[in-house]
Amino acid sequence: MATRAEWAQRVDRWQKSGLSAEAFATREEIKSKDQLVWWRWKLRSSSPASPASTSTPSLPAPRFLPVRVVDTTVQAAGLGAPLEIALPNGRVVRVPPGFEPAMLERVLAIASEGVPC
Secondary structure, rough: OOOHHHHHHHHHHHHHHHOOHHHHHHOOOOOHHHHHHHHHHHHHHOOOOOOOOOOOOOOOOOOOOOOOOOOOHHHHHHOOOEEEEEOOOOEEEEEEEOOOHHHHHHHHHHHHHHOOO
């Protein structure tokens, strides 16, 4: 038993062939041209974006594209300007690009205390 996707491909081939439903069904060894016509109707009626016209070109099937994962911490190490944080107690913390957030959190906790460095 053919799947919906297989019928969609058959109907698409039929429409591109220019053959009558009967001639295409005979060529493809489909039991009845009525199956072909019914599937064309079913696929059109269940597709909200497709107009009733058979001359509309079908969209290409979606495909996967290659992906390369990049470690952003390595890239950020040499890019950008340093960050300066002025604390209320007058101290300034200069943070280079590519810093580790956990380390910055510890440094800010120490620098914001009233204890002299």
